[in-house]
Amino acid sequence: MEAKIEYLGRLTIFVRQVLGKMFAHPWRRHLFWQQSLFIGYDSIFIIILTGSATGAVFGLQIGGVFSFFKAEGFIGGATGLALVKELAPLVSGFVLAGRVGSAITAELSTMVVNEQVEAMEAMGIDPLHYLVVPRVWAAVFTMPFLCSVFIFVGMLGVYFVGSGIFAVSEGLFMAKIVELVKTSDILFGLQKMALFSAIIALLACYHGLHPLKGAEGVGLATTTAVVQMLLVILIADVLMSYLQVNLNL
Amino acid sequence: MITFEAVKKRFGQKVVLDGLSFHVEPGKITFILGKSGEGKSVTLKHILGLMEPDAGRVVVDGRSVAEMNPEAVKNYRRRFGMLFQHAALFDSLTVYENIEFPLIEQNPLPRRQRHARIVEVMQQVGVVGSERAYPSELSTGEKKRVGLARALAPRPDFLLYDEPTTGMDPLIAEMIDRLIVKVARENPHMTSVVISHDLKAALATGDHLIMLYQGKVVLAGAPPLFRESEDPVIRQFFSGSVHGPMLFM
Numbered sequence: 001m002e003a004k005i006e007y008l009g010r011l012t013i014f015v016r017q018v019l020g021k022m023f024a025h026p027w028r029r030h031l032f033w034q035q036s037l038f039i040g041y042d043s044i045f046i047i048i049l050t051g052s053a054t055g056a057v058f059g060l061q062i063g064g065v066f067s068f069f070k071a072e073g074f075i076g077g078a079t080g081l082a083l084v085k086e087l088a089p090l091v092s093g094f095v096l097a098g099r100v101g102s103a104i105t106a107e108l109s110t111m112v113v114n115e116q117v118e119a120m121e122a123m124g125i126d127p128l129h130y131l132v133v134p135r136v137w138a139a140v141f142t143m144p145f146l147c148s149v150f151i152f153v154g155m156l157g158v159y160f161v162g163s164g165i166f167a168v169s170e171g172l173f174m175a176k177i178v179e180l181v182k183t184s185d186i187l188f189g190l191q192k193m194a195l196f197s198a199i200i201a202l203l204a205c206y207h208g209l210h211p212l213k214g215a216e217g218v219g220l221a222t223t224t225a226v227v228q229m230l231l232v233i234l235i236a237d238v239l240m241s242y243l244q245v246n247l248n249l
Numbered sequence: 250m251i252t253f254e255a256v257k258k259r260f261g262q263k264v265v266l267d268g269l270s271f272h273v274e275p276g277k278i279t280f281i282l283g284k285s286g287e288g289k290s291v292t293l294k295h296i297l298g299l300m301e302p303d304a305g306r307v308v309v310d311g312r313s314v315a316e317m318n319p320e321a322v323k324n325y326r327r328r329f330g331m332l333f334q335h336a337a338l339f340d341s342l343t344v345y346e347n348i349e350f351p352l353i354e355q356n357p358l359p360r361r362q363r364h365a366r367i368v369e370v371m372q373q374v375g376v377v378g379s380e381r382a383y384p385s386e387l388s389t390g391e392k393k394r395v396g397l398a399r400a401l402a403p404r405p406d407f408l409l410y411d412e413p414t415t416g417m418d419p420l421i422a423e424m425i426d427r428l429i430v431k432v433a434r435e436n437p438h439m440t441s442v443v444i445s446h447d448l449k450a451a452l453a454t455g456d457h458l459i460m461l462y463q464g465k466v467v468l469a470g471a472p473p474l475f476r477e478s479e480d481p482v483i484r485q486f487f488s489g490s491v492h493g494p495m496l497f498m
Contacts, residue, residue: 124355
């Protein structure tokens with residue numbers, strides 16, 4: 001228990017330190033673009049794949065239920081709402097935690113084990129500012145964009161299922177989306193994703209910069225980071241959804 | 250001048266530095282000797298301000314390192330170059346970029362001047378031709394030389410070597426020892442501090458030697474003083490025998 005409290009304390013200090021350096025000079029734009037390419041561009045394919053599959057599967061399942069009530073026309077609207085508010089941020093958060101978060105932790109912890117972070121400190125360069133800040137900015141900017149891509153391809157998946165299997169017309173499909181999905185819902189989903197992005201980047205960097213020694217430490221740090229990212233994303237998701245429903249945020 | 254004034258440091262129950270006092274003469278090559286686990290690397294980290302003493306002071310050019318504010322520590326560290334035990338080159342950067350790194354981060358120079366300085370230090374350590382190679386493509390000796398070039402590039406006042414020849418074959422170790430002397434002679438303003446357990450190299454290349462044992466200085470002085478010393482710890486270290494006052498745990 002004591003160790004867990006100590007861990008939470010260290011993590012809180014780390015997050016506070018990073019947030020305090022987010023606007024500090026110098027701006028290393030090249031590192032931001034480098035990380036944005038890695039996090040954003042390199043993840044597009046997997047996001048398209050999971051997004052279209054999630055949309056199609058959800059469309060199939062919900063279409064089966066709706067057809068029972070002769071309400072297939074609602075497939076687009078209902079799935080759109082679920083994708084925008086819940087499925088897209090959560091599933092893309094999980095996918096990105098696995099792909100991006102684990103890679104960040106493995107990279108940073110390898111740097112620590114090979115004394116590269118210490119070399120940076122010895123040169124008078126702050127590793128939090130050099131290594132963590134560009135990754136957090138890149139994650140917070142690019143992951144909500146990836147979430148938008150997820151929503152778009154997810155909707156395409158639903159559309160093909162709706163029109164191909166349940167014979168829903170394009171007009172009805174679009175009309176129900178416009179009727180049920182509001183701009184505030186889309187913003188809520190993207191806000192959620194921005195929070196998940198910060199969680200992924202901060203936890204990945206924290207565990208990356210605090211591994212146990214040796215190759216085993218790198219593996220352990222990566223596993224711990226990914227597990228914690230998934231759990232914290234779930235908890236944050238529950239809290240945000242609760243606040244949204246109850247306080248109408 | 251670097252001065253240790255009764256520095257104490259412990260990790261849990263283990264006392265590593267037990268009232269350590271010595272000084273390092275400017276412009277000389279000083280070897281800090283001792284068997285593994287005697288706190289040599291800890292001593293180096295105290296010089297750089299990466300660790301703070303539990304008691305005592307580390308004073309560099311009249312200023313106590315522990316009393317500096319974070320900004321002053323950052324500027325203070327920029328006066329040092331350090332060659333790490335395993336070179337600690339950045340894996341993701343080429344040889345050229347590794348050497349360029351402190352020149353960009355510490356004191357941004359115009360590109361042309363930067364390039365001229367990189368070429369100069371590469372020639373100094375003999376790694377011309379491997380500019381585009383990545384650290385993983387280099388031999389151990391080459392990595393050390395590139396690490397040395399990176400440390401030298403910003404023209405530091407102090408150059409620290411952490412076990413520069415550990416784990417190397419005798420030929421490469423000899424080459425690195427010669428390089429330490431060459432670099433020191435070509436940069437007479439620079440103070441070199443070498444952490445090592447290689448007594449033969451220390452006697453051949455050092456101007457001043459400091460022998461640590463049980464967190465204290467056993468003997469400090471010029472190489473002839475060590476050759477003539479009758480101190481049993483020094484004699485045992487010379488002979489490399491396990492029999493003697495020095496304990497091996």
